[in-house]
Amino acid sequence: MKHLLNKSEMARLLAVAITAFACVGMWGCGDTYYDWEDRRSSRRVVGFVDDSLVMIGDIRCWTKYEETILAMSDEDLGSGCGHTRLCVYNYRVQEDGPRWCDSLDNTRDESTLIGQMTDSIVWGGNVPESIKMWKLGEKPYERKLRKIVEGCSVAFKANSIKQWLGGTFIVRGDNSLDAGGDSCQYAVLDTNAKLITYKRLDDGLKWIKQCDDVRTWGDDVYCVILDDEGENSLVLKNESVVIPAPREFAIGGFWGDMIKLSGNICSINSDKITCSDVIWYGNELKFYRNDEVVVEY
Structure with missing residues (x-):
């Protein structure tokens, strides 16, 4: 006796047949997988811990594929980078490897390592x-x-977050301190309260408009003002106190508790700047002493 299929069974079998035909026609319908590169990319200095340790970050890139049935090669579904890694190295003496290193399992690098916040x-x-x-x-x-936005209306994209008054952090954008009109010039980030407040500078802080970089130590505001020629660059404390720099510098800024003056990584203690004899020019992972490479990563 023949078994007759009802309408619902016929519809189900027809759907399966159509799906199978589509998979063959598109050479696909297999599993997807990530092909990770062995070599890490985009290695760069992220910050300085102190006068001998540097933080270096990098990522690994991948291509995503779908396994195919009849095609000669799997289908390329796109590419990206992830597995973000952060390591600490000695930059004064060449060592066999990092002092500390850790990496993430992320498949997308979501701007994890934008800048240094503290030491x-x-x-x-x-x-x-x-x-x-x-x-x-x-x-x-x-x-x-x-x-929260206070007294201003146009916010900015953050590219610098550094220590500020009262245990908070100052957030700045590109040239935001000098923004005119009703544009917000800076923001105060309170990580404990999970609150960021955009503001314009009040009368007591208007002097920092001239700063290329700014942060606090305790209740004191420190500011780096750069001159393209280097002759007139200076480090200010609380608007009027000039902190003597041991060398001229045309580029520079704060890196955690350190300050970079051109190629020198320096510390500030009791308003005295002391610079390392190791030079980092900023465009490669090489550190020099007397024009010779002493550390390379």
């Missing part, structure tokens, strides 16, 4: 919506932020 923390993420913080020796964590 041991780097930041990233999508400020002002959220911020990612990665402290040496720990895993990175993300905090969602609440945004």
Whole structure:
């Protein structure tokens, strides 16, 4: 006796047949996988811990494929980078490897290593919506932020976050301190309250408009003002106190608790700047002493 298929069974079998035919026709319908490069990319200095240790970050890139049935090669579904890594090296003496290193399992690098926040923390993420913080020796964590705008209307994209008054952080964008009109000039980030407040400079802070970089130590505001020729660059404290620099510099800024004056990485203690004899020019992972490479990563 023949078994007759009802309408629902016929429809199901027809759907299966169509799907199978489509897979063959498109040479696909296999599993997807990531082909990771062995070599890491985009290695760069992220920050300086002190006068001998440097933080270096990098990533690994991948191509995503779908396994195919009849084609000669798997289908390329796109590419990207991830597996973000942060390492600490000695930059005064060449050593066999890093002092500390850790990497993530992410398949997309979501701007985890944008800049240095403190001597041991780097930041990233999508400020002002959220911020990612990665402290040496720990895993990175993300905090969602609440945004407030006070007395200004046009915010900016953050590219610098450094220590500020009252245990907070000052957030700046490209040339934001000198912004005119009703544009916001800076923001104050309170990581404990998960709050970022955009502002214009009040009368007591208008002097920092001239600063190319700015941060605080305790209740004192320190400012780096750069001159293209280097002759008139200076480090200011609280608007009027000039901190003597041991050399002329045309580029520079704060890196954690260190300050970079041209190629020199220097420390500030009791308003005295002391520079290392190792030079980093900023465009490669090589460190020099007396024009000879002493450390290379």
